[in-house]
Amino acid sequence: MSKRLVYWALIASLGIFGVSLQIAEDGWGMLLYYTVLSNMLVLSFLIFLCLNEKENPLNQDKQLLRIKGGVTMAITITFVIYHFLLAPLAKPEDFWNVRNFLVHYIVPIALILDTLLIDTRKVYRWSDPFSWSLTPLFYSLFAIFNGLVTKLPVPGATDSPFPYFFINVGKYGWPTVLQNSLGIFIGYVLVGYLLVISKYFLGKKQSN
Incomplete structure (x- = not known):
């Protein structure tokens, strides 16, 4: 087994362990958090890569590398949003x-470094950042739908049934939530x- 497979x-x-701790301690409602879902996306994709690497090496598959770029971006926003918006509000x-x-720092940073330092250069398209942005967009729609319609409780969220304060339509109204979402989209x-x-x-x- 190669060193990279061991790393993946x-x-x-670590992703499985982190997600399992989240669910074991606070229940299945943790699946309403983008953090948990993005970690599940990462661990699932890495398991796929481990199983697929021998027959279809990642660095020889441009399409798979572009998909990995999207997965990396999905977990990057977990790290960025938490560190800059949520961590300052968290209790010690x-x-x-x-x-x-595990879920906010170790898994995201580990995947970011792998993508930056080891993946093949110059495989992304200039339109990819917009394609990658569909992941947080779909999640936002899902989270707002839960907050307004299904109203499943979000463990530990002060704005439950909204998982995050910046999408709490009931408290802040649509103009503020849309402004917040636009800001996140542009940043993403x-x-x-x-x-x-x-x-x-x-x-x-790239090999010639």
């Missing part, structure tokens, strides 16, 4: 624990382009 397996295992006991660091696309540009200089060179 380690990240997937909610911040300084293993499950929090800009970070996506940062990834595209970075991959012109970082990673494995």
Whole structure:
């Protein structure tokens, strides 16, 4: 087994452990959080890569690399939104624990580094950041639908049944939520382009 497969397996295992801790401690309602869903996306994709690598090496498949870029962006927003918007509001006991660091820091940063430093350069298209943005967009629609219609309780969320304060339509109204969502979308696309540009200089060179 190659070192990279071991690395992917380690990240997937940490993701499984982090998600399991989240659900074991607070119940299945944790699946309403983008954090948990994005970690599940990462661990599922990495398990697929581990099983697929021998027959179809990642760095030889441009389409798969572009999909991995989208998965990386999906978990990147987990790290960025939590660190800059949510962590400053978290209680010390909610911040300084293993499950929090696994899903918000360790798994995201591990995948970001793998994508930046090892994936093949110059495979992304300039339209990819917009395609990648569909993931948080669909989640936002899902989360707002739950907050307004199904109203399933979100464990630990002060704005439950909304998982995050910035999409709480009932409290802040549509104009503010749309403004927040637009800001996140623009930031997401800009970070996506940062990834595209970075991959012109970082990673494995394409074989001729």
